[in-house]
Amino acid sequence: MTTRSHRVPPAEKERTDPMSEDTISSAAVVPAYRATMMFHPSHHVPDLNEAEEWFRRVFGRDSIPLSILSKNRTDGKKGPDYSTFTPISDVLFDTIDPKKYVILGEQRYAAVETPHLKALGWYVEGMTELFGELKRRGIKVMSQLDELADGDEPPHAAGAPMPLFFTYPEDAGIRYEFMPPPPGPSPLDPRTTPGWTRPPVSEDDPLGIVCCSHHTVLTDRPERVMQLTVDVLGGTVIGEGRDEVRGTTCTWVRLADSVFEYAVPDEGTAAHADRAARAPHDTYHALTFRVADLAKVERHLEAQGVRIALRSADTIVVDPATALGVPWGFTTAVLPGDDRV
Template identity: 60%
Template structure:
């Protein structure tokens, strides 16, 4: 399966778009120490990480920026970006607040026709900001150097979502024309087949659906209970991924996580489909990763022992998921 197989339609209802989401760009995860995170991914996921500085090079003296602020970790069909906010400095300003505990923060997409998407978002009342958090007002999108790059505002979209054009990116193997989903390796300690879905917690699913479905062209594929986290959920297929928009029950760990950033949404978790759930659980426990939940078809890790993320490992994809693995 190529990165663009199963891409979302450019039509949503009666609306035709001049843009197309091709795939998720990457999740963003904020941590206290990049070295600790790299070692954790190598030990627990069996994956190596590479610093963005290998692409950007050393920041010139007096540039007011650092180029060693993040590392990228390919995990099956997900490119995972880990950021140390204290290193993310542009214009001599730390652009993200420091964190006391690691946490998923947001994600974004590669988009064909990204300038057209920018104009449609603004026409629909979504405020757009640059990477310097400057509100965009013109007809052309903000850029990072020559490349269009911009974000939604969480108050409008639920989260700070990022948009970039499909670009050659040395740290993303999925952008290569001949890329296919890798088969499960015999020495993969978790036996990951693919990403099942990403979970966004919200008490306003209609806000996220307006972006995911009406603007980006995603399709609702399933609605129902998520008893693993205790939530009522809507699942959207968009390009190469599925997104769970979950409204958590009060008193659950998911509700506590959402409440910490309410009334905005919360990027809560990532679920991976694995070949053998028992095998995955044995490895996690052997590496000192606590298990918060274990059911017949899911394992969820304790965030305290897994970089602040309740990683979920499952035996099946979401009902209605059109992807074939």
């Protein structure tokens, strides 16, 4: 059985005590920025068509090409086509072919032969204020063109007025992305439709996904990423413990609509090997989905040629070599402290 022991650190208990001086003194300090929702995981692949077919076959989900944004253009110019977006329950999954990610005539990501997760980010209200707070705390910020951001105004997207910036991996562990929420419904992101709620489990879903349980980021310096996700973005530590399936010691953080598992891997595990391949930076390792019926999930995965690498009574982890380079997890367990309905 999966062992996920739970302990709220003493400091966290003090922050949640309604009578504590810390709570009273901090209650009046309301940040001028807010992470509203996780934007998307970024996943690099050598072939977008193969990735789309895999998501359709294994997850039962169709993907939305980035080029849809230029569908109604009248100038005859071709829009960007370097990624596709796959809605999976409450996650918008972004798959990128680095060979096509060309901005101002330069390919910005190295091409890959083996797919792997790259990074993640958030929609943020108050981008200018967040930019100022990151600078104040010594967390460097860079533009879409990987240029160091100076001055009082945040960087903008290349060729567009929209604020868009990223953290330096040396300061935050990963190149985390920040952008403002869309001003209206986005054709790429169904979650931006007014009144959107997480869809219920569908009989047509071959995996019976309830929601995304958590995202796993491997690290040997949890305090580095906590400075960003907890101290700056206002996430809450909901527990600490072990994930015996993956072989990691974890801290779980609730931030906006998602839970993030910051995990220190044991030596000799697949997680440790993945972490070592990206060192000294952190590694965005996996997504784990909560499902209604684990046996149904296993039967479907095996029928699609996706091998099971690790298992317990309530959790399975797949072999990334058979799953677009990602050791996806599927579980019927609920993380301690996760109060999302």
